[in-house]
Amino acid sequence: MKKIVTILGARPQFIKGAVLSREISKFNDVEEVIVHTGQHYDANMSAVFFDEMKIPQPKYNLAINGLNHGAMTGQMLEKIEAILVDEKPDAVVVFGDTNSTLAGALAAKKLHIKIVHVEAGLRSFNMKMPEEVNRIVTDRISDLLICPTQKAIENLQLEGFSSFDVAIENHGDIMKDAMDFYSVLAKDKSTIFKKTSINKDNFLLATIHRQENTDDRNKLSDIFKSLDAINEFTQVVMPLHPRTKKKLSEYNIDTTITLIDPVGYFDMIMLLTHCKLVATDSGGLQKEAFFNQKHCIIVREETEWIELVNNNFAQLTGPNSDKILDAFHDLNQKKSNFNTNLYGDNVGEKIYTSIKQLIQ
Structure with missing residues (x-):
């Protein structure tokens, strides 16, 4: 059976990751190993949290938090690398733009493991934001870029990604699935x-x-x-x-x-x-x-x-x-038609299908 390692570090990432985990459990043809870096320490993220939110328990909890960006990312990189060496996954999945995202992608790249970046292509164009640095670097070293919007696709194209050996797909925003479910x-x-x-x-x-x-x-x-x-x-x-x-x-x-x-x-x-x-x-x-x-x-x-x-x-x-x-x-006075489909539907299923194609 093929295996993926999913790197998560903050509560929103667990909520997004749960969408993908539910798709994996439906088909039961890919093994998922979840790593919680501990980046956003939250006392409420107990066993009750995972049970109520219907989120799979992480196999690994690295408990790395409360550090400056360099120390945090470095410690995560070291520990994630050791896990990847032991688990030998076919791909690593990262979400968004946290230090956990960057560390997971770097560890995978140096071990020649395929990288899937969910929420790729987003740009604030503000390089003072650490998140902007994280997402740019992660995009550049990934093998499959899952974009949430057409604008994200266009951002990547303007940066020359059409010339890189990478798959770029727009499946919509995975948070739409999460909001519908929760x-x-x-x-x-x-x-x-x-x-x-x-x-x-x-x-x-x-x-x-x-x-x-x-x-x-x-x-x-x-x-x-x-x-x-x-x-x-x-x-x-x-x-x-x-x-x-x-x-x-x-x-x-x-x-x-x-x-x-x-x-x-x-x-x-x-x-x-x-x-x-x-x-x-x-x-x-x-x-x-x-x-x-x-x-x-x-x-x-x-x-x-x-x-x-x-x-x-x-x-x-x-x-x-x-x-x-x-x-x-x-x-406060504005009336708008919110029925516009800006962020897609059945996003988790589409992402899972793309991941399976990547690792087959």
């Missing part, structure tokens, strides 16, 4: 509205966590100035990221918005289902807003998911309080 479970599993004072169906959901926003006093102050102003019209609810919480205290920034503890995926789906609008600097949440037919204020200067902006489902504002307010007043 939305059904979330209705029974979520307790977010029972344990909070959120004004259900009449609130803006906000998340801010990127270092480019949190580590700059003026930017973070401007963002919360705008959120406080929006809060006068519509309740603003923010699951507070630990980094953001620390910086708000450090900068002595007070806010009138509703701050809640970080939430699990089921609760986040229910917040997305019932909010009026989303404001975020998260890449994943931009798409999840779209999947839940919600407009999105993108509190960044650029986005990898530019089709959301081009199709008027989202607006880029950066950390500018005036632009954020203008976007709120515009999008």
Whole structure:
């Protein structure tokens, strides 16, 4: 039987990886070995988490976290290499743009093992983002690039990938499959509205966590100035990221918005289902807003998911309080047809078929 090793390091990657794992379990003709690097340590990612989310338990947990980029990537590279030597897989599958993604791809490449990169071709064109470096390098050394959008294909073509010995395919965004699957479970599993004072169906959901926003006093102050102003019209609810919480205290920034503890995926789906609008600097949440037919204020200067902006489902504002307010007043009244198929269907099945073709 053919074997693949899947490298995962953050909660969103496990959710995406679970889509592929379900396809593998349907056919039972490929063995999958899951490696959890531990990059995003989360005490909630216990056996209960994997059971409730219907995610296979990792065979390996490397517990590498809390380090600078170089040390983290280096330690992952060393340990993943040892696992690959023992497991002898036919391919290694990596997702997205984390240090775990890069380390898994580098380890595989040096051992001449085929690499599958899911979410390939995305570009922010901001080389100050470590994620941008990770995704560019991973794309360049992969054997199969699974792109989520036509724009991602075009990015690769402009970088000369048509001349490289690599397969490039657009199967859509695997998070679409995940949202479809977990939305059904979330209705029974979520307790977010029972344990909070959120004004259900009449609130803006906000998340801010990127270092480019949190580590700059003026930017973070401007963002919360705008959120406080929006809060006068519509309740603003923010699951507070630990980094953001620390910086708000450090900068002595007070806010009138509703701050809640970080939430699990089921609760986040229910917040997305019932909010009026989303404001975020998260890449994943931009798409999840779209999947839940919600407009999105993108509190960044650029986005990898530019089709959301081009199709008027989202607006880029950066950390500018005036632009954020203008976007709120515009999008809060906007009516859009969200039935546009931007991100495909049955994505996991298509990815699995391509992987089997690669390793046959």
